Amino acid sequence: MRKTLLESLTHGPLTEPAPAPDEAALAELAKTVDRTARARLGRSLSIRQIDAGSCNGCELEIHALNNAFYDLERLGLRFVASPRHADVLMVTGPVTKNMREALLRTYNATPDPKWVVAVGACAVDGGIFGGSYAVAGGVRDVVPVDLHIRGCPPSPGELLKGLMALLDGANGATLTSKAG
């Protein structure tokens, strides 16, 4: 163990610089997110992830945000275990009819102000699962969505860009300057 720890100390961090916020995400947030809510949330956000029907591909890439290369917590973003502790709900998947009520209950259990980030191609409108008897649709068909991060699945880099926009969105001044 000592050797592994020592090597980690001498090699320096693997963590890569955070990317610039995604412009499209900034534009979407400018329309959806209330400015006072942004001010109250500040730059430190707690995220509760909910799989509402995904194939688990998005979960794998969301997990990767915690690894040494992306190290999400350095940005003030962290995943929490309860919706009661969350500012942001990160929802993946087409919402299945079986998960619809569970998603609604989780949303209602999250205190205001709160943001919803829909992750993945399916979360937009059901994606390739749209139209099935078992699928209710995209995330916005069940709860209001503030930001979509697209991709099948979005890479950790793309997730990070979207989340950076969310942080910038939390800072009203930056949002105004970027969104023009």
Add this chain to the structure above:
Amino acid sequence: MALLDGITHSETVKAHRPWPRVIVADDGWRQAIDLLADGHCSLLGLWGDAPEVHMALLDETSGDVAVISLSCKAGRYPSVAARHPPAIRLERAICDLFGLKAVDTPDPRPWLDLGFWNVRHPLGNKGPARKPTPYKFLPAEGEGLHQIPVGPVHAGIIEPGHFRFTANGEHVVRLEQRLGWVHKGIESLMNGATLVEAAKLASRASGDSTVAYAYAFAQAAEAAMQVKVPTRAAYLRALMAELERLANHFGDIGAICNDASFSLMYAQCGILRERTLRAADACFGHRLMMDIIVPGGVSRELAPEGAAQVKDLLGEVRHVFPRLIELYDNTASLQDRTVTTGIVTQELARQFGAGGYVGRASRRAFDARRVFAYAPYDRLSFEVPVLDAGDVNARVWIRIREVEQSLSLIEQILNALPKGEIKTATGNNKVCEGLGLAEAFRGDVLVWLKLDNKGCVARCHLRDASWFQWPLLEAAIEGNIVADFPLCNKSFNCSYSGHDL
């Protein structure tokens, strides 16, 4: 055909490949149930195809596979589960989706239909929606017992499922799973889909096994259409399958240790997983390698810089991984959590035909790559590690040994990678059927495919290894403490989406 010698059947379906499918009456169906119950063969799958039910069987000693089909009279068929418990959930799912009832089934409760769909029996004779009724969990009675309900929404970045624990103090007396939350109706979306659309759906049955699903789907389609895949494509497929196995095993080994609060292993394994995904991205332009395996071959060439990155990856893993194994093996506090925790008995692993590390940690040596020796594994040298203990520790060690095997396989593939085409044209205007079986990181994926005369899907069934592993988790946790459940669960790492479909 030895497997079918003991099963009375009438005709053999002509266009079913590569293994035979035969039509049976009640007597043949019951003979098959006897073979299963007496341990002479294993259940590979049981699925509906209204008004028929199909059952896939495996003779473990010879590697023979056969599918038997029974036409249901008045929507009923003799229950397999009545004598062979691994079929219980499959029969419940068939009833929910097709309305076909297993006579004398030990458990008639719904399974995938949780009462939220607007339709009943969506793949059979559709009816008005079922009224949601309270689900009756199995009883556990005794003084001082209490229940702990968990899920469907879990406290982490995990798929949804419900676990109902009955505990006596810290000890689990009974765990009952309730799944189906992420049921997306994939098999109904498959009906009438083109081969391309269907391959995409199959690739998204379980994202962590997207390569394995695409592999098994392509095998089924190619067997049905009698298409031969170019040798180069076969090698590239195996390269992707082994990269996927590596990435998942790294992730699992780290996550199991993390559930025992040993985060150093988690961090180190996370680095190896990320490097593997980056190498995959460099090779095939997608970190999870989605939609690269297609019927007929592969959809894109290996990028020249990708192979170099994979070689770098092999070097790094060979440098770092042995030290991590040593760390795992020499940390007493970690061993204390994993050794003798969550034991799956060899008898249960055999009876359920448990695949992957769950089976192999409990003496069941089955590996689809070895037993069916599909190309290019027939030309590659590898071992199938097997252990006896059946505990969390054994499931970790199977993964460790498989990482070593995958490293060797990847090396062999890169050294022997032949030049040439990567895709054979596919086209079909005949009704035909195929069965595919590929080894995913967690076990064998079965795909059964029936094509119509326009080359579209008439029916497709996907069976994840999790179907035969989830029930064993219920057995493995019994008598363990509640706090060890995350550890046991992670050591199984069953798929929710692959199971719920």
